[in-house]
Amino acid sequence: MALIAVAGCPGAPGATTAALALSMTWPLGEGRHVIMAECDPDGGSVVAGALRGGTPGPHGLQNLPVAARTGRLNEAFWRQLLDLSDGAKQRLVLPGLTSPSQAPGMQSVWPQLADLLAGIDGSAQHDVIADLGRRGGSDGAASLVLRADLVLAVVRTTLRGVHHAEHRVRALAEDLDARGVGRDALRLLLVPAGPYGAAEISDRLSVPVVAELPFDPKAAEVLSDGADLGERRFRRSDLMRHAATAAEHIHALVLRRREQLAPRPAPQAPAGAAIPGGTHAAR
Numbered sequence: 001m002a003l004i005a006v007a008g009c010p011g012a013p014g015a016t017t018a019a020l021a022l023s024m025t026w027p028l029g030e031g032r033h034v035i036m037a038e039c040d041p042d043g044g045s046v047v048a049g050a051l052r053g054g055t056p057g058p059h060g061l062q063n064l065p066v067a068a069r070t071g072r073l074n075e076a077f078w079r080q081l082l083d084l085s086d087g088a089k090q091r092l093v094l095p096g097l098t099s100p101s102q103a104p105g106m107q108s109v110w111p112q113l114a115d116l117l118a119g120i121d122g123s124a125q126h127d128v129i130a131d132l133g134r135r136g137g138s139d140g141a142a143s144l145v146l147r148a149d150l151v152l153a154v155v156r157t158t159l160r161g162v163h164h165a166e167h168r169v170r171a172l173a174e175d176l177d178a179r180g181v182g183r184d185a186l187r188l189l190l191v192p193a194g195p196y197g198a199a200e201i202s203d204r205l206s207v208p209v210v211a212e213l214p215f216d217p218k219a220a221e222v223l224s225d226g227a228d229l230g231e232r233r234f235r236r237s238d239l240m241r242h243a244a245t246a247a248e249h250i251h252a253l254v255l256r257r258r259e260q261l262a263p264r265p266a267p268q269a270p271a272g273a274a275i276p277g278g279t280h281a282a283r
């Protein structure tokens with residue numbers, strides 16, 4: 001159904017946590033799946049964080065450049081995914097780069113990966129939530145932003161958060177406008193942690209707010225650092241309950257936008273109607 005890009009901001013972290021929380025609560029219809037793709041050029045943190053290093057081998061983005069050069073990107077992509085859903089393979093993760101030094105090797109891969117992720121639904125019924133990190137989604141990786149159904153900027157409602165978000169959000173909006181997608185694809189995902197309200201921030205950044213995720217350090221640490229809160233407490237945490245609501249809103253917004261943006265069929269002339277300036281159809 002969708003490719004959703006999640007952009008963080010320097011000085012106001014939360015992108016990876018938000019992308020994971022949304023992936024773990026994303027509404028899945030019959031036979032559907034979701035992939036959290038760590039497309040952060042500064043390196044991924046899911047393996048060392050949420051997965052506590054417990055993976056069955058070196059999976060991740062760093063394996064894609066060689067495959068892309070030899071025309072085997074699609075095949076290699078599916079082999080990199082790890083299961084977040086206890087064997088059900090409904091919620092998957094594509095681990096990110098293990099070091100920022102691998103980012104230059106991704107420059108020519110990002111556009112191909114963006115094509116793959118944006119087209120994945122047609123072939124395999126997967127939604128994708130891509131974590132762009134705090135500076136990702138530019139240069140080669142701009143294609144991830146341009147191919148996305150929705151771009152979410154995660155913004156903390158502190159002075160520092162809003163200050164940094166201004167630059168990041170403006171750059172994303174200008175890119176979307178310049179490449180003909182339009183800034184209407186951009187939304188704010190707020191983490192209330194400071195004095196500013198949603199309306200005020202939305203006004204300031206000229207971007208609508210799609211949802212809020214609470215400031216909930218204990219639950220956030222489970223996703224960012226693999227902390228152990230107990231399955232039940234984690235699932236019932238403020239963060240995960242609000243993430244489920246946010247995921248519903250985002251899912252519904254994507255569907256609405258897809259409907260609005262879908263090419264409309266040309267209106268059919270009613271049977272027997274006269275063609276203006278022409279003749280009546282012969283019987």
Ligand SMILES: Nc1ncnc2c1ncn2[C@@H]1O[C@H](COP(=O)(O)OP(=O)(O)OP(=O)(O)O)[C@@H](O)[C@H]1O
Pocket residue numbers: 008009012013014015016017018040045133134191213214215216217218220221224225239
């Ligand atoms: N909603 C939240 N409430 C409280 N703490 C949060 C929340 N989201 C993230 N954090 C905390 O902020 C820190 C950074 O989170 P995270 O790794 O998600 O940020 P990031 O934007 O991905 O950062 P980076 O750019 O370094 O990848 C972690 O300690 C995490 O637990």
Ligand SMILES: [Mg+2]
Pocket residue numbers: 015016017040045133
């Ligand atoms: Mg991150």
